[in-house]
Amino acid sequence: MNPAVGLVALVVVAVATAVIGFYGLRISRTTGDFYVASRTVKPWWNASAIGGEYLSAASFLGVAGLILLSGTDALWFPVGYTAGYLMLLLFVAAPLRRSGAYTIPDFTEARLDSRAVRRVTSLVVVVVGWLYIVPQLHGAALTIRISTGLPAWVGSVAVVVIVCLTVVAGGMRSITFVQAFQYWLKLTALAVPVLFLIFTLAGTGGHEVAPAAVNPTGLAPAGPYQNISLLVALLFGTLGLPHVLVRFYTNPDGHSARRTTLIVLGLLSVFYLFPTAYGLLGRMFAPELARSGQADAVVLLLPGQFIGGTAGDLLSALVVAGAFAAFLSTTSGLVVSLAGVISQDVLGGSVRGFRLAAVIAALVPLGFAFMTDSLALAGSVGLVFAFTASTVCPVLLLGIWWRGLTDTGAIAGMVTGGMLCGGAMVSGSFLGAAGTPFWLAQPAAWSVPAAFAVMVFVSRATRKRVPRTMARVMTRLHTPERPLVTER
Known part of the structure; x- marks a missing residue:
C-alpha cells in the first residue's frame, strides 16, 4: 500500500483517540471517575468498551494469521476467546460487581482478610498486564x-x-468512551474490506485457489492435547484478565454486569467472523504469506494484493486504522487496570498517584518490547491466558464460590500456578519452537489443575485460617440487588 495513505490512517486514529480521551477529561473529576467511572457505565456502552479492549492484536491480526498457518486447528482461538465470556457470565460478572472493589487485589483482600494475599495478587496482576501489553x-x-x-x-x-x-487525562471514564469508539472502528475496518475481497474474488473468477491452500506450511496438525490445553487456557484465562474484570466494577449493579456480558458475547461472535474469513481467504489465495513469515500481516496485505488502485489503498488504510485502534484500546485497558493496582498499593490511591502509575505501567513493557522479538501474536497471547488461568482465575473462582478458601491456600495456589506456567514459558523461549515439547508449549492442561489442587489442599490443611468475615462477604457476593435504574 501507499505509505502516505497508511500514515494518514494512523494519524487520524491517533487524533480521534486523543480528542475522545480529552473529552472524558471534562467529566472526570473524582477518584471514582478515574478508577471505575463512578460505577455509572450502562451495559451497551460498557459492552462496546469491553469489546474494544478485549479484541487485541491477537484478535485483529493473530487469529487470521494462525488460520492461514494451521487451518481449522486455529479456530479454537476465536471459540475460546468468545466462550470465555460465557464463563464470566455464569461464574464471575455479577458477584464481582457486588463486591464493591476497585481492583482484583481489593477483592482478594476483602474476601480473605489478608494483606499478604493482596500483595501477591497485585504482583501477579502486574505481571499479567505487562505480559499482555508486550x-x-x-x-x-x-x-x-x-x-x-x-x-x-x-x-x-x-x-x-x-x-x-488519554489515560492520564481522564482515567477509566475517558478510556470508556475511547474503547467503545474503537470497537466499532475495528469491526468496520475488518468487515468492509473483507466483503470487498469476497465480492471481488467471486465476481472476477480471475484468481484460482492455490495448490498449497490445503497446508501451505506443511505443519503437522495439532493433537488432542494441544487443543484441550489451549481451550483450558482461553476459557479460564478470560476469567482472570485484569483489564476485563475491572470493567465490571464500572457497572451500576450486578444485573447490569450480567447484561453487559450477554451483549459482549454477541459483539465478539460477530467480530470473529471476519478474522476467520481473512485467514481462510489467505489460505486459499495467498499461501505464500505463510511461507514467507508474514502470516500475522495477512489482514494488512490482502486488500492491497487483490484490490488495486485507489480502492485498494483506501481499504488497506481502513484495515491499518482498525489494527492501530486494536493496539491502543487493549493497551489502554491494561494500563488503566495496572495503574489502579500500582497506585492503590504503592502510591496512596490518589488521582496523582494513578497518573504516575499509568506512566510506569506503560513504560516498563515498552522496554521489554524493545528487548524481545515478536512471536506469532495469537500464540504469544495464548500463553498469557495460560498464565492468568494458572494464577488469578483459581483465586477468583474459589474466592467467589467456595467458603473454605484461606489466605495461605490462595497464596500457595497462585505461586504454584505462576511458577509452573512461568517456568514452561521461560523454558520454551530458550528451547525455541522446534525444540519445545508439546506439553511445555501448551502448559495450561496441567498448570491450571495443579494451581486449583494446591489451593484446595492447602486451604483444607489450614482451615482454621478461614476469615471471620467470610460469611458476611459471601452473602454480599451472592445476594442479588435491585437495579439502580430501570432499564428499557
Whole structure:
C-alpha cells in the first residue's frame, strides 16, 4: 500500500483517540471517575468498551494469521476467546460487581482478610498486564513497518505515548468512551474490506485457489492435547484478565454486569467472523504469506494484493486504522487496570498517584518490547491466558464460590500456578519452537489443575485460617440487588 495513505490512517486514529480521551477529561473529576467511572457505565456502552479492549492484536491480526498457518486447528482461538465470556457470565460478572472493589487485589483482600494475599495478587496482576501489553506493542511495530515503511519501534512508542496521554487525562471514564469508539472502528475496518475481497474474488473468477491452500506450511496438525490445553487456557484465562474484570466494577449493579456480558458475547461472535474469513481467504489465495513469515500481516496485505488502485489503498488504510485502534484500546485497558493496582498499593490511591502509575505501567513493557522479538501474536497471547488461568482465575473462582478458601491456600495456589506456567514459558523461549515439547508449549492442561489442587489442599490443611468475615462477604457476593435504574 501507499505509505502516505497508511500514515494518514494512523494519524487520524491517533487524533480521534486523543480528542475522545480529552473529552472524558471534562467529566472526570473524582477518584471514582478515574478508577471505575463512578460505577455509572450502562451495559451497551460498557459492552462496546469491553469489546474494544478485549479484541487485541491477537484478535485483529493473530487469529487470521494462525488460520492461514494451521487451518481449522486455529479456530479454537476465536471459540475460546468468545466462550470465555460465557464463563464470566455464569461464574464471575455479577458477584464481582457486588463486591464493591476497585481492583482484583481489593477483592482478594476483602474476601480473605489478608494483606499478604493482596500483595501477591497485585504482583501477579502486574505481571499479567505487562505480559499482555508486550504483544500489543509488537503488533503496532509490525503494522507501522508494513503500512508506512517507518522503523518498527515507532509503532510501539506511538502506542505508549497516545495511551499515556488519554489515560492520564481522564482515567477509566475517558478510556470508556475511547474503547467503545474503537470497537466499532475495528469491526468496520475488518468487515468492509473483507466483503470487498469476497465480492471481488467471486465476481472476477480471475484468481484460482492455490495448490498449497490445503497446508501451505506443511505443519503437522495439532493433537488432542494441544487443543484441550489451549481451550483450558482461553476459557479460564478470560476469567482472570485484569483489564476485563475491572470493567465490571464500572457497572451500576450486578444485573447490569450480567447484561453487559450477554451483549459482549454477541459483539465478539460477530467480530470473529471476519478474522476467520481473512485467514481462510489467505489460505486459499495467498499461501505464500505463510511461507514467507508474514502470516500475522495477512489482514494488512490482502486488500492491497487483490484490490488495486485507489480502492485498494483506501481499504488497506481502513484495515491499518482498525489494527492501530486494536493496539491502543487493549493497551489502554491494561494500563488503566495496572495503574489502579500500582497506585492503590504503592502510591496512596490518589488521582496523582494513578497518573504516575499509568506512566510506569506503560513504560516498563515498552522496554521489554524493545528487548524481545515478536512471536506469532495469537500464540504469544495464548500463553498469557495460560498464565492468568494458572494464577488469578483459581483465586477468583474459589474466592467467589467456595467458603473454605484461606489466605495461605490462595497464596500457595497462585505461586504454584505462576511458577509452573512461568517456568514452561521461560523454558520454551530458550528451547525455541522446534525444540519445545508439546506439553511445555501448551502448559495450561496441567498448570491450571495443579494451581486449583494446591489451593484446595492447602486451604483444607489450614482451615482454621478461614476469615471471620467470610460469611458476611459471601452473602454480599451472592445476594442479588435491585437495579439502580430501570432499564428499557
